[in-house]
Amino acid sequence: MSVLVTGGAGYIGSHMVLELVEAGERVVVLDDLSTGFDEAVPREAVLVRGDAGDQDLVARLIGEYGIDAIAHFAAKIVVPESVADPLGYYLANTGKTRNLIEASVRAGVRHMIFSSTAAVYGDVTANPVSEDLTPAPVSPYGRSKLVSEWMLADTAVAHDLNHVILRYFNVAGADPAGRIGQSTPRATHLIKVACQTALGQHPVLEVFGTDYPTPDGSCVRDFIQVSDLARAHVAALAHLRAGGGCLTLNCGYGKGFSVLEVVAAVKRVSGVDFPVKLSPRRAGDPAAIVADASRIRALLDWQPRYDDLDVIVSQALAWEKRLAQQSAA
Structure with missing residues (x-):
């Protein structure tokens, strides 16, 4: 048996591949390398360049x-x-997922783990957010993922393809051993960009929105460390292989930090008081969203190891320093 990981040369996918390889799994990575990196794929895995x-x-x-x-x-x-x-997102996130599902059904694949997002919930009015909340995405990104969830659910009724849908909250950090991390040069992840700013790679960190109905006016998010998230995927795979049924699960820690709190953490860990520019809100950003993560802990027996904002920031900062050293060499 082997596991096919689409997007396995990307940030989250490469951490999943690393976990699978270390667990002794045979892994095939399918990635077009448009945002991924071949060096992020462990040599024990097979890398195929192509479209999912x-x-x-x-x-x-x-x-x-x-x-x-x-x-x-x-x-x-x-x-x-x-x-x-929006059309580019519906093509990449919905159309290609539909093709992948069909190819899987035709070939008799029985298990699929789908990378979804808390963006399917939209601008929620209360936190923490349970999987039972009716999705109401406010962006094409969230809608494109929700339609893919629906396709999986409908396919499971008609065919022998069970799935686990994992709805990510805000993913951050890097492999604790420093082997891989978020390498996309123009990535928009808050902690990555803040760490880059602390290292002098940006003149200023831009914070979008200071008038949200939150304690300090900035958005509140639930940050989950990337290796913890990868281990949730491995647990989902074990569930499916053991004959478990379809699940939809939140992936977060169940507590939120505001953007300004994250900025303060990066300043604290880095020791750099970098400049911050306060800007208007961005389209599609909900004010606050925090996971109810009780279901994944109960059903997959998943326990996080890195549930500490300063630890996550330290990992991200160390990775950015490594990238800077590599580019300077």
Whole structure:
């Protein structure tokens, strides 16, 4: 048995690949390398450059490597970009997912883990957010992921393809051993950009929105460390292989930090009091969203290891320093 990881050369996908390889799994990575990096893929895994929506390629890989499970990470993920390019997001996140699901069904794959997002919930009125809340996404990004969730649910009724949908909250940090991290040069993740600013790579950190109905006026988010998230995927795979049914689960820690609190943490950990520019809100950003993570802990017996904002920031900062050293060499 082998696991196909689409987008496995990207930030979250590469951490999943690392966890799988260390668990002794045979892993095939399918990535077009548009935002991923071949050096992020462990040498023990097979890397195939290609499109997750290419049904012929997916079918060939399933047959050649004996794929019994697929972890689907390949996607576009920037909310403001989705507002400007909705059709591009529906193609990448919905259309190609549909093709991948069909290829999986035709080839007899029985297990799929789908990378979804808390953006499906939209601008919630109360926190923490349970999986039972009716989704109401406010961005094309969130909608593109929700439609993919619906496709999986409908497919599970008609075919023998069970799935676990993992709704990520805000992913941050890096591999604790420093092997991989968030490497996309123009990534918009708050902690990454704040760490880059602390290292002098940006003249100022821009904070979007200071008039939200939150304690300090900035957005509140639930930050989950990336290796903890990857281990949630491994637990989901074990659940499916053991005959478990379809699940939809939040991936977060169940507590929120405001943007300004995160900025303060980066300043504290880095020792750099970098400048901050306060700017108007961005389209598609909810005021606050925090996970009710009780279900994933109960059903998958998942326990986080890095539930500490300063630890997450320290990992991210160390990774940014390493990237800076590599680019200077």
